[in-house]
Amino acid sequence: MKRIAVFPGSFDPFTIGHQSIVERALPMFDKIIIAIGYNSGKKQFFPIEKRIEWIKKAFNNNPKIEVDTFDGLTVTYCKERGANFILRGLRTAADFEYERAIAQTNKKLDHEIESVFLLTTPEHTMVTSTIVRDIIRHGGNALQFLPDIDDKEAYLRQED
Numbered sequence: 001m002k003r004i005a006v007f008p009g010s011f012d013p014f015t016i017g018h019q020s021i022v023e024r025a026l027p028m029f030d031k032i033i034i035a036i037g038y039n040s041g042k043k044q045f046f047p048i049e050k051r052i053e054w055i056k057k058a059f060n061n062n063p064k065i066e067v068d069t070f071d072g073l074t075v076t077y078c079k080e081r082g083a084n085f086i087l088r089g090l091r092t093a094a095d096f097e098y099e100r101a102i103a104q105t106n107k108k109l110d111h112e113i114e115s116v117f118l119l120t121t122p123e124h125t126m127v128t129s130t131i132v133r134d135i136i137r138h139g140g141n142a143l144q145f146l147p148d149i150d151d152k153e154a155y156l157r158q159e160d
């Protein structure tokens with residue numbers, strides 16, 4: 001059986017912290033689906049199409065990595081995709097408490113799906129999508145927090 005992990009998140013935008021988690025998890029799985037949780041009612045910063053494009057470029061179309069969107073429950077999406085693992089990153093004790101509640105609930109909803117956590121590397125602990133959005137909103141340079149892709153500056157200029 002293939003080991004498929006779903007890495008769910010808002011990824012608004014996808015940062016070097018997210019990228020690092022995926023890269024470190026790659027040896028553990030046959031496939032990682034980076035799944036952008038889509039909530040039509042929720043305000044977004046970068047349009048979903050941009051986020052998808054950005055993530056694909058960040059991984060140079062690596063065949064082990066897929067980028068998709070989903071709405072609804074993560075466990076339902078995992079089932080649809082034949083994934084038995086949910087991948088998440090942990091930065092702080094606050095992340096732990098939040099993730100613990102979600103993972104334990106997901107386990108109740110579907111006991112076949114395991115949540116797997118990777119601790120962030122020290123240099124990525126302070127990188128958050130919220131901070132990156134604030135920097136961009138206020139005209140600062142957020143490039144150092146974003147994956148290295150060719151047209152990264154052009155991409156940032158296209159934000160909504």
Ligand code: ADP
Nearest residue numbers: 008009010011012017018088089090120124127
């Ligand atoms: P969500 O809105 O679901 O929290 P995010 O896009 O903020 O989605 O994060 C997705 C996942 O990536 C979460 O598990 C989060 O803890 C993890 N993550 C975010 N930033 C980092 C980082 N700098 N280092 C490691 N993990 C991170």
